[in-house]
Amino acid sequence: MTDSKNISVVLQSVNNIKLEERPIPRPGPRQVLLRMDSVGICGSDVHYWTHGAIGDFVVRQPMVLGHESAGVVTEVGAEVDNLRPGDRVAVEPGIPCRFCDLCKSGRYNLCPDVKFLATPPVDGSLSGWHVHDADFCFRLPDHVSLEEGALLEPLSVGVHACRRAGVTLGSRVLICGAGPIGLVNLLTARAMGADTVILTDINPHRLTVAKEMGADATLIATGNAESLVSQVCALFNGRRPDIVIECTGAEASVGLSVRACRSGGCVVLVGLGKPEIVLPIVQASVREVDIRGVFRYANCYPDALSLVAQGRVNIKPLITHRFPLSKSVDAFETAKTGAGNAIKMSAEKNIAVV
Ligand code: NAD
Ligand code: ZN
The missing domain is CATH 3.40.50.720 (NAD(P)-binding Rossmann-like Domain)
Structure with a gap:
């Protein structure tokens, strides 16, 4: 797998995941292009795979899975001033409209127009490259790993x-x-x-x-x-x-x-x-x-990051299995069956630990 390819883990239909090469997306003015590093597999990813729907959210077209993720900034849009190429970031996966009453009152997790990664029809981030809004990316200090960055997603649910x-x-x-x-x-x-x-x-x-x-x-x-x-x-x-x-x-x-x-x-x-x-x-x-x-989280990523960065929580034990991106189907199988007492899988682009 080379850097010029954007291998993506695509749910084609129920019980059918395929690795697909997709074009590398281009960042808009307020977005960044990320080289993805660590992506956790959540129960919802597995449920979409096995059932094709969660409540009213039905997978009607092929969709990239994954929303617990972290990567490295490789390119920034013209209006981005909070991040630079080389920054390692955690990705907050839900982008709200920013304009409705709920967004303006701070409860943006309840925004009716939120676009949440790997919630149909929005593609997720279990791929080689991903474009994300810069204000929903959180720079990790050097001593916080990208794997911990990916785990800020479930940790934010806890916060x-x-x-x-x-x-x-x-x-x-x-x-x-x-x-x-x-x-x-x-x-x-x-x-x-x-x-x-x-x-x-x-x-x-x-x-x-x-x-x-x-x-x-x-x-x-x-x-x-x-x-x-x-x-x-x-x-x-x-x-x-x-x-x-x-x-x-x-x-x-x-x-x-x-x-x-x-x-x-x-x-x-x-x-x-x-x-x-x-x-x-x-x-x-x-x-x-x-x-x-309780629905997801709002304004929790900075505090989740602070808990990890200050050593007040250790989330590393949550990850029990690691797979390279190319073995994502095995990661999903392990997540589904709980083989080896699995808790959380991480599919990684660059590190092939199986
Ligand atoms: P999980 O399936 O890994 O864990 C659920 C645990 O509950 C399992 O260990 C299971 O053995 C246990 N369990 C089942 N029945 C039980 C019972 N009667 N008494 C005690 N324990 C029982 O799922 P997870 O990833 O930890 O997520 C937990 C739940 O939270 C799921 O329902 C998920 O959909 C939900 N969730 C909600 C939000 C939200 O925003 N509200 C966000 C993430 C996950
Ligand atoms: Zn809104």
Whole structure:
């Protein structure tokens, strides 16, 4: 593979990924051309591959996958003054319109016209070269790797969720689900001063990883709802957690989140599952449990980068497998099957570590 080629990982149709050579894109006046280095594979990439759709977003034409990415600036548009060729940057993947009320009020993640990489019909960044708006690229200090830069994407989900949940000094936090998103919430909650962080999952290996990454305790979330609430209370020394960060989307887990949260506490819903579920909603009413939505992130990349750059979180253990871009199909297979207890894959252009 030479630099003059733009090999791209293209989802052609359900279960059909092909490597395709595409033209190297040209940067507009406020854009930069990036030589891509590290691209993480997210559950959503795998879901588009296996199902061809997430909710209303349906893949109707071939689409480049990948949105957790970092690369090196090789060319800047005429009006770009914040970046130069050679800068190593993390790519924030959602470009909002910048003009609507939501954008202007700072909640640009909710912009109805946001263009998010690898969300149909927008192409992603799992390719040799990628053009991106310069103000959505974040320069990495020398001691932060491009791989860590790619991981700022899921970490930003953690930063946004913990903010929405009000995590602060002394918070006692239950995180349901120990996938990559549960784990970034663990790291962020700790860094934001949480006193106790406990994770649930139904997969014991994921809970072992959660322990290794700093969870105070873990719980296998099987069994009936009442018994799970008692087990959660016991782990929090007889009190319910102040905050529950739901990172599974599973109906039983969303129910547990509301049941286990202390009166007056807050549940944030990060996990995306069935569009409609049965909830113990009267519990939420009579115990004033706030339930808040979480969608991606806004204004979180700078703080996610600061957490990594200052050594306040270590996100490197999230990556368990590395593949060269040419082996991207293997990366997707590994992500799907969880072979070797995979957590997160990184497909890299320049480093061929398999
Ligand atoms: P993942 O599938 O790797 O992790 C989910 C974990 O939940 C798994 O380890 C699974 O074993 C566990 N689980 C399943 N049922 C459970 C139950 N009943 N109780 C406890 N644990 C259970 O996914 P991920 O990449 O970590 O993402 C987590 C969720 O967050 C997904 O639903 C994803 O779509 C969603 N997500 C939402 C946003 C957002 O902006 N709201 C952003 C990214 C991801
Ligand atoms: Zn907007």
